[in-house]
Amino acid sequence: MSEPSVLELGPRDLLVVAGLPGAGKTTMLRHAAAGLSVLDSDQVRERLGAVVPAAVPYRWYRPLVHAWHRLRIVGRALGEDGPIVVHEPSTRASTRALLALVGVVSGRSVRLLFLDVPAEIALAGQRSRGRVVRARSFARHVRRVGKWREELLAGEVPVGWRSVRVVDRVGAGRMRLVAKVSRWESVP
Template sequence: MTAVAVAPRSLVVLAGLPGAGKTTLLAGVDTGGASAVVLDSDQVRSRLRALLPSTLPYRIYRPVVHLVHRLRIVWFALTSSGLLLVHEPSTRGTTRIGLVAVGLLTGRARHFLWLDVSPEEALSGQVHRGRLIRSRSFSRHVRRAQRLRVLFAAGRPPRGWQALTVLTRADRLRLSVTPA
């Protein structure tokens, strides 16, 4: 069990390659009884899939899933009084900056969790869940993740983030809420 100390109203982002195992890790997170909102794009995808025709391919409504997911992040950052635990690959710099802005504007401490897996493990995870992303998109994620891994190996969080924790698939996560 990996214990991570966070402030009561933190924005905690669980990031990593698509297929790394973020959703699985989030499903087993222990918040120690602290109030927490967990936001995963799979929640939005599942709701939309139930409303839309079953023959409609995911690639058609994927942009809507991402938009609604990000709007939910902003909404809960503004309205929730507890922890906000967000699933987001965050390999793209603009995504990380946007999340930093949400944290700053809502007065939340920002903790970046990186689920570190090889591209092969992530691809295997995509196959296992039955949802592969396009190879060009995955290659971009991999290239950006490689740059992040260099930063993380030096123990430095991305710009604007106050803390960094690097996790593996074998880790189980416990968030310990400590006074700010």
């Protein structure tokens, strides 16, 4: 196996791990982000799912999950020290603009780690986890990511963002996210 690819996060970094649903963001973060603060909408979904009656379909409370997830991002960005990692597909331009705004308001550098995975592989990833995004919703994600993906592959950094890194699934499997330790924080 090849060496891990390390991405160092500064104390005021907000790293957004983006890509199509099923691209492997959750799997990558489970292995790559040990010890870091990770915000994932699935955390909210699980909390709400524990109190919402089983007869209520997820699609009915999905907007609440996404709103709560975004509020958590803003709250942590404003009120927490250290780097923050956000799991967010970010296929909508409005979501990316909101994240850039959060960076400005909180004084954080917003960075992007984009998992570049073809739609058919992302769909297979959804099937393997046992939770498939509705076909129309997934098609919207694929359509929205098209032009943005081309810009990212061309090395363009979105307005308001500090950096972009694009990895495929193999690269995501080798990724390690670490908090940068200053020489003042280290103990002799």
